[in-house]
Amino acid sequence: MDRIVPNSTKRITGAYGWITLPNGKPYNHKGIDLGFDLYDENKNIIFCNCYGVVEYLLDGLNKGDKTGGGWGNYVLVRHPNGMYSKYCHLRKGLPVHIGQEVDETNMLGVIGESGDTMGRHLHFEVQTNKSADSRIDPTPYLSEPIWKPEPQSNLKYRASTKEEGWGDWKNAGDTAGSVGFGYGIDLLQIDSIEPMKVQASIEDTGWVDFGEINKDTIIGIKGKAIECLLIDGNYTIRILARKWSNNTITDGKVTVGSVGEGIPIEAIKMVTGHTREPL
Ligand SMILES: [Zn+2]
Numbered sequence: 001m002d003r004i005v006p007n008s009t010k011r012i013t014g015a016y017g018w019i020t021l022p023n024g025k026p027y028n029h030k031g032i033d034l035g036f037d038l039y040d041e042n043k044n045i046i047f048c049n050c051y052g053v054v055e056y057l058l059d060g061l062n063k064g065d066k067t068g069g070g071w072g073n074y075v076l077v078r079h080p081n082g083m084y085s086k087y088c089h090l091r092k093g094l095p096v097h098i099g100q101e102v103d104e105t106n107m108l109g110v111i112g113e114s115g116d117t118m119g120r121h122l123h124f125e126v127q128t129n130k131s132a133d134s135r136i137d138p139t140p141y142l143s144e145p146i147w148k149p150e151p152q153s154n155l156k157y158r159a160s161t162k163e164e165g166w167g168d169w170k171n172a173g174d175t176a177g178s179v180g181f182g183y184g185i186d187l188l189q190i191d192s193i194e195p196m197k198v199q200a201s202i203e204d205t206g207w208v209d210f211g212e213i214n215k216d217t218i219i220g221i222k223g224k225a226i227e228c229l230l231i232d233g234n235y236t237i238r239i240l241a242r243k244w245s246n247n248t249i250t251d252g253k254v255t256v257g258s259v260g261e262g263i264p265i266e267a268i269k270m271v272t273g274h275t276r277e278p279l
Pocket of ligand 1: 014029031032033122123124
């Protein structure tokens with residue numbers, strides 16, 4: 001309770017597992033219910049368990065509306081270890097959006113009674129993967145984070161721009177390249193302890209496969225802007241091309257940038273996968 005509804009004095013009102021409904025029927029309750037505090041609205045504010053990305057949400061539903069399965073207004077968050085947390089029956093008017101990065105400092109909503117409920121409460125679930133079949137007892141996660149960051153590795157990288165040549169080697173989370181000058185990166189070097197394969201889409205050239213790289217590999221062609229990168233490895237990458245991109249990660253493959261639009265990558269920030277990027 002300290003983590004999800006930190007200000008609440010209310011405790012678990014519905015346990016995980018088989019329960020008996022008011023009509024006497026047995027029901028396998030795949031989450032836990034947390035009580036609503038009648039006396040102080042601030043005590044009903046729900047926070048995310050830990051860092052993740054809002055995978056899906058439903059908003060605008062009232063009490064009794066079974067749209068979307070009866071969860072009412074809810075937020076589903078994907079965490080970096082592949083686990084999910086779900087916060088249901090929230091009051092409508094959610095303060096987050098799909099794709100938003102959130103953590104334990106982000107309010108996800110207020111305890112409500114939207115959807116198929118008999119009264120105001122939070123229904124909280126934890127899944128070990130994307131399938132609802134993977135739901136586990138979420139009770140430990142009222143106080144424990146679902147995911148914790150790993151220490152940063154020795155990832156380093158540096159970028160060259162056509163205009164200014166090579167910049168300094170940067171540490172994970174730092175910006176290499178230039179911000180605000182409209183310069184494009186032409187060359188990139190990455191020093192990583194983890195294996196990594198890189199392809200780059202290059203101005204006037206198209207895709208070039210640099211294979212498995214090491215710290216001596218020069219990615220790019222001198223004087224030609226890198227427009228898009230495809231990196232196969234356990235990395236989260238942000239690039240600046242007009243504006244900072246969102247992280248795009250699919251099964252360890254990251255594609256960042258654009259192809260054929262003539263927009264150079266101006267700057268790049270990298271972190272190893274499963275490590276929260278300093279925002
Ligand atoms: Zn419930």
